Amino acid sequence: MYYNENTIIYLNGEFVKAADARTGLYDQSLHYGYAVFEGIRAYKTQNGTQIFKAAEHYDRLKYSAEAILIPYEHSTQHLIDISYEVLAKNNFQDAYLRPLVFCPPNMKLQKSERSFIMIAAWEWDAYLGNKLLRVMTSSYQRPNPKAFKINAKVSGHYVNSILASQEAKDNGYDEALLLDGKDFVAEGPGANVFFEKNGKLFTPPAKNILPGITRATVIEICKELDIPVEEKYFTTDELKEADTAFFCGTAAEVIGWESLDNVKFAKPWNETVSKVIQEAYKCKVLQKNAPSISPEGGELKPLKLNGNSIKNVGEIKV
Ligand code: PMP
Numbered sequence: 001m002y003y004n005e006n007t008i009i010y011l012n013g014e015f016v017k018a019a020d021a022r023t024g025l026y027d028q029s030l031h032y033g034y035a036v037f038e039g040i041r042a043y044k045t046q047n048g049t050q051i052f053k054a055a056e057h058y059d060r061l062k063y064s065a066e067a068i069l070i071p072y073e074h075s076t077q078h079l080i081d082i083s084y085e086v087l088a089k090n091n092f093q094d095a096y097l098r099p100l101v102f103c104p105p106n107m108k109l110q111k112s113e114r115s116f117i118m119i120a121a122w123e124w125d126a127y128l129g130n131k132l133l134r135v136m137t138s139s140y141q142r143p144n145p146k147a148f149k150i151n152a153k154v155s156g157h158y159v160n161s162i163l164a165s166q167e168a169k170d171n172g173y174d175e176a177l178l179l180d181g182k183d184f185v186a187e188g189p190g191a192n193v194f195f196e197k198n199g200k201l202f203t204p205p206a207k208n209i210l211p212g213i214t215r216a217t218v219i220e221i222c223k224e225l226d227i228p229v230e231e232k233y234f235t236t237d238e239l240k241e242a243d244t245a246f247f248c249g250t251a252a253e254v255i256g257w258e259s260l261d262n263v264k265f266a267k268p269w270n271e272t273v274s275k276v277i278q279e280a281y282k283c284k285v286l287q288k289n290a291p292s293i294s295p296e297g298g299e300l301k302p303l304k305l306n307g308n309s310i311k312n313v314g315e316i317k318v
Contacts, residue, residue, distance in 0.1 A: 001122075002018075002120070002122045003018035003019065003120070003122065004019075005017070005019050006090075007019070007090060007120075007122075008086065008089040008090055009021060009086065009118055009119060009120040009121075010082050010085070010086050010117075010118060010119040010120075011116070011117075011118045012116050012117060012118070015085070015086070015089060018120065021118070023102070023116070024104065024105050026105035026106075026107070027102060027103060027104060027105055027106075028103040028104065028105065028106040028107070028108075028112055029102035029103045029155065030102075031107065032109070032156065033154070033155045033156025033157075033158075033159065034068065034070070034102075034103055034112070034154075034155070034156065035070070035100060035101060035102040035103065035154070035155040035156075036061060036064035036065045036068065036070060036100075036101050036152060036153055036154055036155065037061070037064075037098060037099060037100040037101070037153055037155060038057045038058070038060065038061045038097070038098070038099045038153060039057075039096065039097075039098060039153075039190075039249075039250045039251050040052070040053075040054065040057045040083070040096070040097040040098075040099070040250060041095075041096055041097070041250050041251070041285065042083075042087055042092065042093065042094065042095045042096075042097060042121070043093075043094055043285050043286055043287075044093035044094050045285075045286050045287040045288075046286075046287060046288070047287050049084070049087055049088075049092075049093045050285075050287060051080065051083055051084065051087075051097065052250075052284075052285045053213050053217070054076075054080045054083065055076050055077075055080065056213045056216075057099075057213060057250075058074075058076040058079045058080060058099070059076055060153060060213070061074075061079070061099055061101065061153070062074070062076065063152065064101075064149075064152035064153045064154060065101050065115070067149040067151075067152040067154075068149055068152060068154055069111040069112075070101055070103060070111070070112060070115050071112065071113065071114060071115045072101060072115065074117060079099065079119070082119060083097050083099075083119055083121075086119050086120070086121050087121055090121055092121055092122075092123060094123060095121045095122060095123050095124065096121065096122055096123075096124040096251065097119060097120070097121045098119070098120045098121070098122075099117065099118070099119045100117070100118050100119075100120075100155075101115050101116070101117050102115065102116050102117075102118075102155075103115055103116070104116065124251070128174065128175060128191070128247065128251075128252045128255045129174075129255075130255070131258075132255075132256045132257060132258035132269055133174040133175050133247065133255060133256070133257045133258060134172075134173050134174050134175075134257075134258050134259050134262070135168070135173060135174065135175050135176070135177050135188075135245075135247075135257050135259065135260050135261075136167075136168045136171055136173035136175075136176055136177065136260075136261060137176075137177050137179070137236050137260065137261055138164040138167060138168065138176040138177060138178045138179070139167060140160060140163050140164040140167065140176070140178055141178060141179055141180060141181055141186075142160065142178045142179070142180055142181075142186040142187065142208055142209065143157055143160050144181055145207065145208050150208060150209070150210065151206065151209070151210055151211060152210075153210060157210075158189075160178075160189075161189035161190055162189070164176035164178050164189045165189040165190075175188055175189070175191075175247065176188060176189055177193065177236070177260065179236070180204075180207075180208035180209075181208070182233075183235065184204065184208075184233040184234060184235060185204055185233075185234055185235065185236060185239055186204060186208050186209050187204070187209040187210065188247045188249070188252075190249055190251065190252065191212070191214075191247035191248055191249030191251075191252040191255075192204075192209060192210075192211070192212045192214065192215040192247065192248050192249060193245065193246070193247055193248075194215075194218060194229075194245065194246055194248065194274070195234070195238075195239050195242035195243075195244070195245040195246075196242060196243045196244050196245065196267075196272055196273055196274045197241070197242050197243055198243070199227070199228070199273055200227075200228040200229070200230065201218075201222060201227060201228070201229040201230070201273070201274070201277075202229070202230050202231075202232055202234060203215060203218075203219075203229070203230075203231055204231065204232070204233060204234070205231040205232065205233065206231070212248065212249055212250070213250060214248040214249050214250055214252075214253070214254070214281075215248055217248075217281065217284065218248050218254065218277055218281065221277050221280045221281060221284070222277070224280075225276065225277075225280065227273055227276075227277070236260065236261070239260055240260055240261070240263045241266075242265060242266070243265060243266045243267040243272060244256060244257065244265045244266070244267050244269060244272045244274050245257045245260065245265060245274075246274050246277075246278070248281075253278075253281060253282070253285075254274070254277060254278040254281045254282075255278075256269045256272075256274060256275065256278065
C-alpha cells in the first residue's frame with residue numbers, strides 16, 4: 001500500500017528501490033522509538049508540484065534530531081532538493097513525504113554516534129477524511145513535557161497517539177482529543193486544535209503540544225484575513241460551548257468537527273469563520289488565489305461569512 005516493486009526512496013545518500021532497501025532488527029530506533037520524522041505534503045499546483053512549507057519541515061526535523069541528541073548533518077536545502085527528486089522519480093504530484101532519521105544497532109540507553117536518513121513518498125488522501133468529525137475526549141493525556149521533548153517530532157511519542165486514536169475508534173468516534181497534565185485541551189493524536197467563538201479563534205499555547213506548521217499557517221491566515229486569534233488554555237467544557245472547532249495538521253489539513261463527546265457545535269460549519277480558513281488553507285497549499293471553488297457548487301463564488309463576503313480573502317499571499 002505504501003510502495004510497490006517500482007517505488008524509489010532515498011536512503012543514506014542513494015536512491016534505491018523501496019522493495020530492496022533494508023534496515024536492521026537490532027536498530028536502537030526500532031527497540032526504543034529513538035528516531036525523528038516529518039510528515040510533509042506535496043501538491044499539484046498551477047506552478048507544478050510544490051512541497052508546502054518544505055523548509056519549515058526540514059528545519060523541524062533538524063530541531064527534533066538535535067533535541068533528542070541524534071547526530072544530524074543534513075542541510076535543509078539539500079533535503080528539499082532530494083524530496084523533489086523522490087517525487088519526480090516516482091512520478092508523484094499530490095503526495096505525502098516521510099523523512100525518517102533513525103539510529104543503528106545499539107541496545108544501550110545512550111545516545112547514538114551515528115544516524116541514518118530515509119525519505120519515502122506515497123500518494124495519500126486526506127488523513128482524517130473530508131466529513132465533519134465526531135471527536136472523543138481521550139482517557140490518555142499527552143506525554144508530560146517534563147518527560148519528553150514534546151515539541152519535537154519523535155517516533156516514540158506516537159505510541160501515545162496510537163492508543164488515543166484507537167480508543168476513539170473503538171468507541172465509535174472518528175478521532176481523539178487529548179488533554180495535558182492539568183486537564184486543559186492539548187491536541188489531537190496527529191493534529192492541533194482550534195475552536196471558534198463569536199468570530200474569534202482560540203488554540204492552546206505552544207507549551208504542552210507539538211506546535212504544528214499548519215497551526216502556524218492558520219494563525220498566519222487569521223492575520224491576513226483580520227480574524228482575531230488567541231492562544232490560551234481552555235477546558236473541554238469551554239470547548240463544548242464553542243460555535244465550532246477544527247483539527248489542523250499537514251496530513252489532516254483543516255478539518256471541522258461535528259461534535260465533542262456527542263455534544264454538537266452551535267453553528268453549521270458552512271456559516272463559520274473556520275470554514276473560511278479551511279478554504280484559505282486550500283488556496284495557500286494549491287498556490288491559488290481565493291475566492292475558491294465552493295465545495296457544494298463547484299462554481300467560483302466569493303466566500304461568504306454571515307452574509308458578508310470577506311473582501312480580503314482574495315489577497316492571500318502565497
Ligand atoms: N500534533 C501532533 C501530535 C502531530 O503529530 C502533528 C502532525 N505533525 C501536529 C500536531 C500538526 O503538525 P503539522 O501541522 O506540523 O503537521
